[in-house]
Amino acid sequence: MLTVLQRVRRAAVTVEDRLVGSIEGGLLALVGVKGGDLERDVEFMARKIPDLRLFNDAAGKMNLSLREAGGSLLLVSQFTLLSDCRRGRRPSFTRAAPPEEATRLFDLLVETLRQSDLTVETGQFGANMQVELLNDGPVTILLDSRLEETMSRRGNLKEQGAEE
Numbered sequence: 001m002l003t004v005l006q007r008v009r010r011a012a013v014t015v016e017d018r019l020v021g022s023i024e025g026g027l028l029a030l031v032g033v034k035g036g037d038l039e040r041d042v043e044f045m046a047r048k049i050p051d052l053r054l055f056n057d058a059a060g061k062m063n064l065s066l067r068e069a070g071g072s073l074l075l076v077s078q079f080t081l082l083s084d085c086r087r088g089r090r091p092s093f094t095r096a097a098p099p100e101e102a103t104r105l106f107d108l109l110v111e112t113l114r115q116s117d118l119t120v121e122t123g124q125f126g127a128n129m130q131v132e133l134l135n136d137g138p139v140t141i142l143l144d145s146r147l148e149e150t151m152s153r154r155g156n157l158k159e160q161g162a163e164e
Contacts, residue, residue: 001041001105001146002032002081007054007139011074013123014130021121026071027054028133031109032081033102034095034146041145042105046112049073054139062139066118073113076123076131077106099126 005027012022029049034041053062055069066073079102083091096102103125114120123129 001034001037001045001109001144003045003049003143004030004078004081005049005052005054005139005141005143006030006133007136008074009134009136011131011133013074013076013121014132015124015127020124020127020129021074021076023072023074023119023121025136026069026119027066027073028131029073029075030078030081031075031106032078033097033105034082035097035101037097037101037105037145039105039108042109042112044145045109045143046116048143049113050116050118052141054141067116072119072121074121074123075106075110075113076129077102077125 006029008023008026008028010022010024011026011028013020027049031045050067050073051065053065055062055064055066055071057063079093079096080091082095083093084095085091097105106125110120110122123131
């Protein structure tokens with residue numbers, strides 16, 4: 001699962017001139033579900049997103065999480081994050097999960113984050129959406145659940161080597 005987090009002063013999503021989700025202050029999360037993603041990828045994002053320290057404290061340092069800052073979250077599905085542009089001029093989206101699986105995992109992420117007492121708004125899965133935002137900072141963070149898994153395995157291997 002690939003997520004682009006943007007710290008925003010406000011963000012909104014409209015579909016066919018109808019407002020479907022908006023927040024005042026918090027994070028806009030553009031979420032791409034990869035083929036082969038599992039519930040553990042959702043769990044990673046649900047743990048990471050609310051607790052990353054991306055908001056300024058009284059001293060102006062990024063020391064506060066979304067939860068601590070009292071911000072809201074706007075989740076927008078975006079399969080184009082998974083584009084492959086290495087060949088030709090037309091992006092390939094074969095890395096993206098099939099729509100049924102992507103919908104299931106995206107909805108699971110939304111529900112999991114809502115259960116953690118966050119204000120969570122969403123776009124409309126599969127729709128042509130217009131996303132408006134006012135970046136704050138700007139602060140933009142890229143999260144990749146599989147990259148994290150790979151790094152964790154490397155760390156475990158190093159720890160095992162150190163113990164031997």
